[in-house]
Amino acid sequence: MADIDTYPSRATLASQDARLPSALTEDEKQVLASTAISRAVLPGQELFQRGDNAQSMYLIDTGEVRLSFEDGLADKLLGPGQYFGELSVFIGHHQRFARAVVETAGVLYEITQDGFEKLLEREPAVVARFMQRSFAYLVAGEHQLVQSLRRRNEDLMQTLDTLRQTRSELSVAQQLVRSDDLTGLSNRRGLYRYLDEISRHPLVGHKLALLLIDIDHFKRINDLSGHLAGDSALRAVAEEVRRQANAMDLPCRLGGDEFALVLRVADEGDLANRALGLIASVRALRLPSLREHRVSVSVGGAFCVDPGGWSSWYSRADAALYEAKRKGGDHWRLAS
Numbered sequence: 001m002a003d004i005d006t007y008p009s010r011a012t013l014a015s016q017d018a019r020l021p022s023a024l025t026e027d028e029k030q031v032l033a034s035t036a037i038s039r040a041v042l043p044g045q046e047l048f049q050r051g052d053n054a055q056s057m058y059l060i061d062t063g064e065v066r067l068s069f070e071d072g073l074a075d076k077l078l079g080p081g082q083y084f085g086e087l088s089v090f091i092g093h094h095q096r097f098a099r100a101v102v103e104t105a106g107v108l109y110e111i112t113q114d115g116f117e118k119l120l121e122r123e124p125a126v127v128a129r130f131m132q133r134s135f136a137y138l139v140a141g142e143h144q145l146v147q148s149l150r151r152r153n154e155d156l157m158q159t160l161d162t163l164r165q166t167r168s169e170l171s172v173a174q175q176l177v178r179s180d181d182l183t184g185l186s187n188r189r190g191l192y193r194y195l196d197e198i199s200r201h202p203l204v205g206h207k208l209a210l211l212l213i214d215i216d217h218f219k220r221i222n223d224l225s226g227h228l229a230g231d232s233a234l235r236a237v238a239e240e241v242r243r244q245a246n247a248m249d250l251p252c253r254l255g256g257d258e259f260a261l262v263l264r265v266a267d268e269g270d271l272a273n274r275a276l277g278l279i280a281s282v283r284a285l286r287l288p289s290l291r292e293h294r295v296s297v298s299v300g301g302a303f304c305v306d307p308g309g310w311s312s313w314y315s316r317a318d319a320a321l322y323e324a325k326r327k328g329g330d331h332w333r334l335a336s
């Protein structure tokens with residue numbers, strides 16, 4: 001009824017199920033007691049510990065015994081007519097799963113495996129009925145335990161789902177903080193973070209370069225076609241900048257009509273091709289909202305070699321951009 005050797009789970013469950021036996025019938029008690037050694041016990045007396053070799057079961061005549069299972073399971077308090085440790089006589093020696101301590105003074109019957117086997121020969125019907133009820137109790141207890149573990153597992157899975165969702169919401173929020181609302185490209189915050197990250201990983205076989213991109217006469221586009229048309233031109237140029245970026249490059253909008261592309265290139269020729277490719281693709285844009293107006297960009301490039309970092313790269317690329325604008329726009333210049 002309360003085997004503590006292999007079924008600690010029942011400690012929490014037994015009291016919940018009224019259909020299960022809570023005590024021996026009178027004839028079972030008499031039969032079991034007939035082969036037992038009786039002994040008086042006192043409060044606080046330890047009968048056995050977890051891990052002890054189990055060799056006998058106990059039947060409580062008077063007094064109470066507390067079984068402690070640990071592992072987060074509730075204690076079980078047994079009283080007169082109840083028994084525990086029965087698996088030790090059903091299946092033989094094994095380790096106790098609970099600690100048994102006398103709660104209130106009384107008398108216990110201790111039944112050894114030898115004694116139990118003799119009973120089985122002498123009173124097979126009574127003992128068989130007792131064993132059958134005990135096993136039914138064990139099976140029902142296990143069933144309830146499995147169900148409660150399943151529920152607990154369900155709860156854990158739900159918690160895990162919530163955590164996963166929170167994490168993905170967090171990364172979406174981080175992404176939003178680092179990107180420009182209008183174009184979806186990185187903003188300055190994203191750029192600085194990117195620069196910080198790449199500074200920790202030295203480039204092998206490539207050179208880091210910066211292209212600064214500025215739409216030519218953008219103010220005129222706004223003035224002639226309206227602010228919304230200006231917005232769609234910004235989005236279209238952003239798309240072309242994005243198209244020029246490889247997986248490890250960073251396209252971004254610095255503000256207004258100014259964009260930047262931090263990129264890895266093999267050499268100067270490679271950088272020139274990327275800048276010219278961008279200029280050509282923007283020149284080829286046909287935006288219905290701009291009526292007759294054509295969009296073009298000027299590009300200033302610089303290799304990011306000097307130790308001055310971003311502000312130095314930026315000012316060199318900006319000077320080159322200024323040169324390209326002075327040529328009438330739709331041009332690119334590399335910083336000397």
Ligand SMILES: Nc1nc2c(ncn2[C@@H]2O[C@H](COP(=O)(O)OP(=O)(O)OP(=O)(O)O)[C@@H](O)[C@H]2O)c(=O)[nH]1
Nearest residue numbers: 214215216217218219220222227228230231256257
């Ligand atoms: N539609 C739109 N316009 C913007 C946005 N942000 C800035 N602008 C406008 O962009 C224009 C930028 O003008 P300027 O800096 O004088 O540059 P520009 O007209 O391209 O002149 P150049 O660079 O010398 O060719 C300003 O009129 C800003 O009001 C935006 O998000 N949407």
